Amino acid sequence: MHSSSLLATTLTLTLTSTMAASSNSTIKDNLLFPPPPPSVISAPQVLPNASIEPPSTQSIINSLSLTAFVEGGYMAETDRNPLEIPSPFPLYPATTFSDPNPAEDGPNYTFDPDSYRPGFDPKKRNASTTIYYLLTGAGKEGSGGSPKGYLHRNRGRIIHTLHRGRGRYVVLHADETPCRVESFVVGKNVEKEKVQWVVDGGKYKGTFVLPLEDGEDDDEMVFISETTVPGWEVFDHDFLDRKGLEMLMEGDEEKIRQLEWLVKQEE
Known part of the structure; x- marks a missing residue:
């Protein structure tokens, strides 16, 4: 040559x-965050079934009277502060990012009390509410599991406290331009992981269970308490849809691909 x-x-x-x-x-x-195992990404979007969870997880669910939750996982409200305060929020339901116009008729929105919990008044809020929230992995027996919480947003500020398990939180700062994507691990290793964290209103958050680290002897889960200020109402809650994700990520296909599996499918 x-x-x-x-x-x-x-x-x-x-x-x-x-x-x-x-x-x-x-x-x-x-990479916005290290991807979880394929079994977490592909977990079916159905309400979880406690009867097929591992016995130790069933014990937690039964002991705390947790019920299947539309965000993924299980929950139970444990406290609703009887103190009522004037609502700092709009007098119409929260709408998705892709459809920000309030119920189309805006100021003319008519409140339907049958669509919300008994006694709810959109002009008022309880000062705070607290819940248990549980996401579950496959567990040692490899059955059951509701390992992800879908991207959703609340108007209120939410304080989270970890009880057991390990997982990753993904926060989309929809109130910032461009939208900032934040990701962090929650777990008992306090030097590297969070045991308490806050997500302010107006931001979307999603969650998924992480596999156990070597030497850990427990069920895979994220078991926390959440306190919402002012108190949580479905009136103040919305899921992120695919169109909204595309808008927030400004059409960035790679970011959309990494996040779309945390978007709850439209029914």
């Missing part, structure tokens, strides 16, 4: 190798 041909071949191989390394680096750098 002539020296000029050899040089050209060498340069081509070097450039190809450099581009491949650069591409891999770019893909890695663009």
Whole structure:
């Protein structure tokens, strides 16, 4: 081979190798968070069934009277502060990011009391509410499991406290432009993980259970308490839909791909 041909071949191989390394680096750098196991991503979007959870998880669910929840997992309201305060929120239901116009008729919205809990008045809120919330992995027996909480938003500020387990939270700061994506691990390793965290109103959050680390002897779960200020109402809650995700991510296909499995499917 002539020296000029050899040089050209060498340069081509070097450039190809450099581009491949650069591409891999770019893909890695663009990760919003390490992806969970495929079983978490592909978990069916159905209300969880406590009867097929591992016995130790069933014990928690039964002891605390937890029920299946539309956000994913199980919950039980444990406290509703009897103190009522004037609502700081609009007098119409929360709407999704992709459809921000209040019920189309805006100020003319007519409140339907039959659509909400008995006694709810949109002009008032309880000062706070507290719940238990449980997401479950497959467990040691490999059955059951509701391992993800879908991206949703509340008007109120929510304080979270971890009881057991380990998981990842993904927070989309929809009230910022461009939308900032925040991700962190909650767990008992207090030097590296959070045991208490706050998500302010107006931000979307999603959650998923992480596998146990080596040496851990427990069921896979994220078991927490949440305190909402002012108190939680379905009136103040909305899920993120696919169109809203596309808008928040400004059409960035890679970010959309990494997040779309946390979007609750429209019924």
